[in-house]
Amino acid sequence: xxxxxxxxxxxxxxxxxxxxxxxxxxxxxxxxxxxxxxxxxxxxxxxxxxxxxxxxxxxxxxxxxxxxxxxxxxxxxxxxxxxxxxxxxxxxxxxxxxxxxxxx
Amino acid sequence: xxxxxxxxxxxxxxxxxxxxxxxxxxxxxxxxxxxxxxxxxxxxxxxxxxxxxxxxxxxxxxxxxxxxxxxxxxxxxxxxxxxxxxxxxxxxxxxxxxxxxxxxxxxxxxxxxxxxxx
Numbered sequence: 535x536x537x538x539x540x541x542x543x544x545x546x547x548x549x550x551x552x553x554x555x556x557x558x559x560x561x562x563x564x565x566x567x568x569x570x571x572x573x574x575x576x577x578x579x580x581x582x583x584x585x586x587x588x589x590x591x592x593x594x595x596x597x598x599x600x601x602x603x604x605x606x607x608x609x610x611x612x613x614x615x616x617x618x619x620x621x622x623x624x625x626x627x628x629x630x631x632x633x634x635x636x637x638x
Numbered sequence: 639x640x641x642x643x644x645x646x647x648x649x650x651x652x653x654x655x656x657x658x659x660x661x662x663x664x665x666x667x668x669x670x671x672x673x674x675x676x677x678x679x680x681x682x683x684x685x686x687x688x689x690x691x692x693x694x695x696x697x698x699x700x701x702x703x704x705x706x707x708x709x710x711x712x713x714x715x716x717x718x719x720x721x722x723x724x725x726x727x728x729x730x731x732x733x734x735x736x737x738x739x740x741x742x743x744x745x746x747x748x749x750x751x752x753x754x755x756x
Contacts, residue, residue, distance in 0.1 A: 564740070566740065566741070567740045567741070567742075569742035569743070571683075571743075573683075577748075578733055578746040578747060578748055578749050579675075579683065579733070579735075579743075579746055580746070581742050581743060581744050581745075584741065584742035584744065585741070585742070590742075590744065622682065622683055624683075624742070624743075626740060627685040627688075627697075627699065628685070629682060629683040629684065629685065630682075631682045632682050632683075
């Protein structure tokens with residue numbers, strides 16, 4: 535069973551700061567199946583990054599994904615107020631437990 | 639406009655049954671796998687089940703296998719989740735979401751709450 539571990543659990547940041555979220559898999563992952571989602575309170579998850587490095591339609595270019603094998607990252611440059619949310623990584627049918635990016 | 643709209647949730651007693659529906663519009667339904675993903679209150683995302691475009695392959699997560707059944711009606715652009723032998727721990731918002739095979743879930747419904755409680 536592949537386990538996805540996200541770190542840190544919570545980040546407290548200010549608008550304008552940049553952040554890198556981490557997702558580590560316990561087994562090698564096919565990058566084509568790796569994705570990041572954003573979820574705001576009371577809303578459904580929204581696809582941010584697919585196939586590890588590709589932005590989903592409508593996602594601003596301040597979001598970028600990288601990684602391969604077992605280590606993947608999501609970087610958000612210059613946080614905007616609307617970026618504060620929970621971010622989940624996913625590979626196939628497994629999700630990480632999420633990283634909360636909150637306002638400091 | 640792509641839309642996925644879930645319905646059929648509500649309150650049910652432990653051991654009971656419930657059927658969720660998800661109606662799709664705005665895209666070619668038969669081009670996509672459809673998935674059910676759930677989220678317990680205050681919790682993370684858990685993949686529940688999915689079904690191939692032709693309906694001939696079904697997959698389930700370990701927590702629901704043997705109790706839940708996913709199906710689809712391509713003529714009605716709909717998928718369903720029949721949930722039997724419900725447990726308190728099945729309490730969650732249930733989302734339907736589409737993808738192409740092993741690719742990312744690129745669109746999600748708004749979710750529907752199922753509460754299992756006596």
